[in-house]
Amino acid sequence: MTRTALVTGAARGIGAATALRLAADGFQVAVLDLREEDCAATVDAVTAAGGRAVAVGADVGDTDAAAAAVARVADELGAPTVLVNNAGILRDNLLFKMSEADWDSVISVHLRGAFLMSREVQKHQVAAGWGRIVNLSSTSALGNRGQANYATAKSGLQGFTKTLAIELGRFGVTVNSVAPGFIATDMLRQTAERLGITFEQFLEGAAKEIPVGRVGQPADIANAVSFFCSEAASFVNGQVLYVAGGPKA
Template sequence: AVEAAVARVTDELGAPTILVNNAGILRDNLLFKMSEDDWDAVLRVHLRGAFVATRAVQAHMVAAGWGRVVNLSSTSALGNRGQANYSAAKAGMQGFTKTLAIELGKFGVTANAVAPGVIATDMIAETAERIGMTPEEFHAAAAKDVPVGRVGRPEDIAAAVAFFCSEEASFVSGQVLYVAGGPKA
């Protein structure tokens, strides 16, 4: 399906030279309660999805002599209670990113990762509801631990991704940018 999607994009819009791997799911639970299916599902969506999509577009980038891969990681890559699967997947995204930078750099392709903190998204709203809070209550509680005093917005992440996709970022590769409102990451 990924190869078919890339072929369609190529036919209709031209060769893809920018890829943002942002697919993700949550299946949070403490380790002793986590099922193998929940472990596998999270790693499959985050890591396998990024691998398959990147593999499908890298030949176009190499042929163009220019490309940008931006992978979405998370501050959870540093560890987070109840997220062994998600944390492992997001840490894996960082290693994947650094390896892509090494392998593809000589072809004019950069690879970087953005690691968001708490961002006001539907995924965070679902987490809030799962633990019995409104999204607003969750945001307020999370903001207390953020030096800038708020949770992030999708636009904060989009700006970091846009920079990594720009020509101005041509000498930046293999990096992980924590967009988390403070230095804890």
């Protein structure tokens, strides 16, 4: 039986790498992002490698859009029994400069989006008696200057993960979280610009602070997600795995 995985925020970066990895693992993949057209490159890469994928455009923080997206995936690929909640945005600023819009938009995409998507997908997982949910947290959950909104959202996802693990475990569904450290993605270009340095300088400086001597790549995170989605991880539930090139707690 070929299972279907739904990956949010999969147009680029970690989401795209995860979609490609899950397709290589044998899953059909729904590639979801805010705009459907932005998913084309990921879908093309999956199909070029021999997999099957569809592009879906949706705002994960919108109740109706989330429900419609999951229903469409079920119709076109089959019931999604794997969900990777990866969609995310940055609106960094120090607390005294942070607007309500900066706060609300980050919380909506990360936390509300994961809640809405999980609530929709769990129906299919419970019906199938099997499922995997992987939530993307971050080392920022431990606290990070200028990211009160993002750190709160990523910390919240860890509590969300542990609670769903308790609730859904009896139905054959495991829920885990991957917390990336410094990963070289386009999202971090915004941070480099805010700091007034080039992206290359930003990466070089970060690598010096990481015990393994390099920054992470999207594939490093995709590999961890792949494990949590596998049969080999059937007894791993409610865990947070820091993938950061060094110890985090």
